Amino acid sequence: MESKHYDVFVIGSGVAGQTAAKICAKNGLKVAIADKQSFGGTCAIRGCDPKKVILQFADIIKKTEALKGLGIKEIPKISWEAIQGFKKSFVDKVPKGTEENLKELGIDLYHQSPKFISKNEISVEGKTVSADKFVIASGLTPRTLHFEGAQFLKTSADFFNLKKLPKSATFIGAGYVGMEFSYLLSTLGCKVTVIDRGTQALSQFDAFLVEKLVENMQKKGVKFYFNSEIESVEKLRKNFRINFKQKDKTNSVKSRIVFNTSGRVPATELLALEKANIKNDETGIIVNEFLQNETNKNVYACGDVSSKSLPLTPLSGLQGYIVGNNIVKENSKKFTNPLVPSVVFTYPNLATVGLSENEAIEKYKNIKVYKGNATHFYNAKKSNESIYAYKIIINKRTDVIVGAHLLGSEANECINIFMMAINQKMTVSQFKKLIFTYPSYSSDLKKMMKNPD
Numbered sequence: 001m002e003s004k005h006y007d008v009f010v011i012g013s014g015v016a017g018q019t020a021a022k023i024c025a026k027n028g029l030k031v032a033i034a035d036k037q038s039f040g041g042t043c044a045i046r047g048c049d050p051k052k053v054i055l056q057f058a059d060i061i062k063k064t065e066a067l068k069g070l071g072i073k074e075i076p077k078i079s080w081e082a083i084q085g086f087k088k089s090f091v092d093k094v095p096k097g098t099e100e101n102l103k104e105l106g107i108d109l110y111h112q113s114p115k116f117i118s119k120n121e122i123s124v125e126g127k128t129v130s131a132d133k134f135v136i137a138s139g140l141t142p143r144t145l146h147f148e149g150a151q152f153l154k155t156s157a158d159f160f161n162l163k164k165l166p167k168s169a170t171f172i173g174a175g176y177v178g179m180e181f182s183y184l185l186s187t188l189g190c191k192v193t194v195i196d197r198g199t200q201a202l203s204q205f206d207a208f209l210v211e212k213l214v215e216n217m218q219k220k221g222v223k224f225y226f227n228s229e230i231e232s233v234e235k236l237r238k239n240f241r242i243n244f245k246q247k248d249k250t251n252s253v254k255s256r257i258v259f260n261t262s263g264r265v266p267a268t269e270l271l272a273l274e275k276a277n278i279k280n281d282e283t284g285i286i287v288n289e290f291l292q293n294e295t296n297k298n299v300y301a302c303g304d305v306s307s308k309s310l311p312l313t314p315l316s317g318l319q320g321y322i323v324g325n326n327i328v329k330e331n332s333k334k335f336t337n338p339l340v341p342s343v344v345f346t347y348p349n350l351a352t353v354g355l356s357e358n359e360a361i362e363k364y365k366n367i368k369v370y371k372g373n374a375t376h377f378y379n380a381k382k383s384n385e386s387i388y389a390y391k392i393i394i395n396k397r398t399d400v401i402v403g404a405h406l407l408g409s410e411a412n413e414c415i416n417i418f419m420m421a422i423n424q425k426m427t428v429s430q431f432k433k434l435i436f437t438y439p440s441y442s443s444d445l446k447k448m449m450k451n452p453d
């Protein structure tokens with residue numbers, strides 16, 4: 001077998017792997033990167049970016065629906081084929097652009113999953129390749145479900161390749177992916193069912209706001225089943241029948257397509273980590289504050305696959321940057337959990353940053369909560385929005401803002417203002433002294449902190 005040696009071998013060409021690889025190459029190291037799929041990673045090809053291209057059409061429908069009869073005569077009709085074509089115009093460029101970019105930096109590319117064969121060797125494309133350092137940045141992959149008929153389930157990656165809009169769809173899992181896609185399909189006219197084993201959708205988000213979002217989707221015809229365990233999926237002539245147990249009651253729904261949106265797990269299965277003594281568990285590759293594996297110090301992990309990650313793009317980029325720097329200048333940077341805002345791109349969006357109400361009680365004991373509906377605010381009224389709500393958490397002793405949770409059409413942008421306020425440890429009175437543009441949604445944030453709950 002042919003053999004080769006690199007200073008750094010990176011597994012995975014998403015934002016985390018690319019960032020680490022580029023830093024190493026720019027600092028004169030001999031670098032290779034392998035991906036088993038098209039180069040570019042989840043966010044750019046099968047995640048955030050193509051999703052946002054498609055979602056904006058659903059958002060336009062929602063906005064115009066609210067203004068129908070108030071100036072809008074007809075709700076725009078969409079062409080799924082044209083939307084997919086527009087989305088493709090972004091996605092199709094990614095693999096070639098990514099590869100060219102990496103090659104220009106002198107990085108060697110491999111198009112296969114490598115397998116570790118020893119602590120510092122892998123086998124890939126028929127070669128034995130050794131390296132001084134390895135970076136594992138292989139991301140997450142959909143969780144495998146184990147009931148009868150699970151082979152019929154589609155994944156989020158399949159969603160992006162739907163040739164036509166299904167008449168009906170079922171989502172197993174009401175997390176980020178299940179909620180964003182069910183909002184999208186239901187708005188475009190598909191009959192949607194969502195089944196989750198938990199007690200609520202989006203368990204990481206504030207229950208008061210999630211309930212409002214779910215109620216709103218229910219009003220638009222989305223059916224939700226919580227506390228439900230799937231028993232089997234049967235293939236019928238045109239449809240699938242999804243059989244599930246809700247508490248002790250057996251139930252079933254039929255739909256044209258069924259998506260597994262039950263979460264994503266670390267993509268490590270193909271790597272034969274045990275051959276290199278790389279400790280991992282269900283949270284991913286176990287790493288220390290330098291994002292270095294403790295059982296094999298020549299291995300770093302960054303992005304979704306690292307045990308210290310939250311699966312969000314900005315965090316993957318940050319971790320890739322830290323790993324790149326720690327390889328170039330031995331362990332010069334520590335990963336300390338930054339404040340990470342997050343948003344579910346339904347309409348309205350659901351956004352969060354900082355502490356939840358319970359976390360704040362645990363940490364500070366005495367807290368103040370500003371909570372309520374903002375549908376009477378001018379911004380909501382002028383767009384005839386029927387859902388706009390908030391919960392903002394304050395440390396009562398210091399008056400410092402410690403958490404913010406927003407449900408509104410511009411929550412995805414407004415949450416960043418709270419991210420900065422929390423980062424700066426701003427008090428409510430300092431926040432209220434700032435001048436914001438008017439009548440912007442950000443100016444509503446000051447109004448939200450008027451009367452504590």
Ligand SMILES: Cc1cc2nc3c(=O)[nH]c(=O)nc-3n(C[C@H](O)[C@H](O)[C@H](O)COP(=O)(O)OP(=O)(O)OC[C@H]3O[C@@H](n4cnc5c(N)ncnc54)[C@H](O)[C@@H]3O)c2cc1C
Nearest residue numbers: 012014015016036041042043047113139303304311312313
């Ligand atoms: C549908 C969807 C929507 C999302 N929307 C958002 C959003 O709006 N905002 C946000 O912040 N985040 C979003 N995310 C999460 C975001 O996409 C990830 O956090 C981010 O892409 C992780 O980057 P990464 O580099 O760690 O991993 P990835 O981008 O997943 O890259 C990992 C790469 O490794 C490759 N790989 C895997 N196994 C192997 C192997 N054995 N050998 C070789 N290569 C391998 C994969 O093919 C992939 O290219 C979304 C995710 C999904 C699925």
Ligand SMILES: NC(=O)c1ccc[n+]([C@@H]2O[C@H](COP(=O)([O-])OP(=O)(O)OC[C@H]3O[C@@H](n4cnc5c(N)ncnc54)[C@H](O)[C@@H]3O)[C@@H](O)[C@H]2O)c1
Nearest residue numbers: 173174175176177178196197198261262263264311343344
């Ligand atoms: N807007 C965004 O930033 C965005 C969008 C999509 C994904 N993401 C990232 O990707 C990650 C994965 O998202 P996701 O939606 O795949 O997972 P998730 O963890 O957000 O949600 C999974 C849901 O499936 C349910 N579930 C699990 N097993 C089940 C079963 N057997 N039957 C029924 N329900 C089951 C869980 O209770 C949960 O509600 C997220 O954590 C997020 O960080 C982010």
